[in-house]
Amino acid sequence: MPAGQRKGARAKLRAHFLANIGRVMGSDELRRVSGNVSEWARRVRELRTEEGYQILTHNDRSDLKPGEYLLLNPTPAPAFERTISKETRAFVLDRNGFTCQMCGAVAGEPHPYDPSRRTRLQIGHIIDKSMGGKDDPSNLRAICSVCNEGARNLTLDRPSLRKLLIQVRRATGADQLEVLRWLVRKFPKHAERFLKGVRA
Numbered sequence: 368m369p370a371g372q373r374k375g376a377r378a379k380l381r382a383h384f385l386a387n388i389g390r391v392m393g394s395d396e397l398r399r400v401s402g403n404v405s406e407w408a409r410r411v412r413e414l415r416t417e418e419g420y421q422i423l424t425h426n427d428r429s430d431l432k433p434g435e436y437l438l439l440n441p442t443p444a445p446a447f448e449r450t451i452s453k454e455t456r457a458f459v460l461d462r463n464g465f466t467c468q469m470c471g472a473v474a475g476e477p478h479p480y481d482p483s484r485r486t487r488l489q490i491g492h493i494i495d496k497s498m499g500g501k502d503d504p505s506n507l508r509a510i511c512s513v514c515n516e517g518a519r520n521l522t523l524d525r526p527s528l529r530k531l532l533i534q535v536r537r538a539t540g541a542d543q544l545e546v547l548r549w550l551v552r553k554f555p556k557h558a559e560r561f562l563k564g565v566r567a
């Protein structure tokens with residue numbers, strides 16, 4: 368397909384998404400809007416991967432069926448997130464245990480604040496670029512799309528150990544057990560060693 372035709376189909380799809388914020392659209396409609404090009408789905412993907420539009424599918428939200436698309440936010444993600452190298456991205460996600468560093472949501476699992484959304488992780492800055500933060504992995508962290516939408520300029524605020532322990536001690540027994548389950552899953556080897564010490 369000539370580049371001009373490809374750009375034309377993508378532009379038509381972009382304009383249609385922006386004119387239909389918040390409305391779920393099916394594949395038939397999008398194919399028609401693209402001018403019936405066979406690669407309309409690839410053009411939609413490019414709007415996501417190259418232009419940063421957060422077009423949601425059934426992979427993001429369990430209330431969408433396969434073949435349904437939804438754009439809620441007209442503002443594309445910053446170009447930085449699209450140009451960051453695969454290696455850096457993988458390194459930061461792995462270091463952060465594929466867990467949002469603000470709310471603790473885990474990649475691919477239903478989001479704790481909005482269970483209809485599956486957690487999608489992005490790479491964000493710890494110190495925002497507008498405050499002089501660098502693109503270096505030491506200044507990057509995994510952050511979910513829900514937190515990222517509201518927290519672009521917030522710095523990471525970890526609770527102190529003392530405050531954290533107070534919170535856990537005040538929680539219900541059921542919630543404490545949930546914390547224990549989460550910690551055992553996260554640190555299985557430590558848990559095993561710890562239990563051996565307790566039994567001895």
Ligand SMILES: [Zn+2]
Binds near residue numbers: 467472511513515
């Ligand atoms: Zn989050």
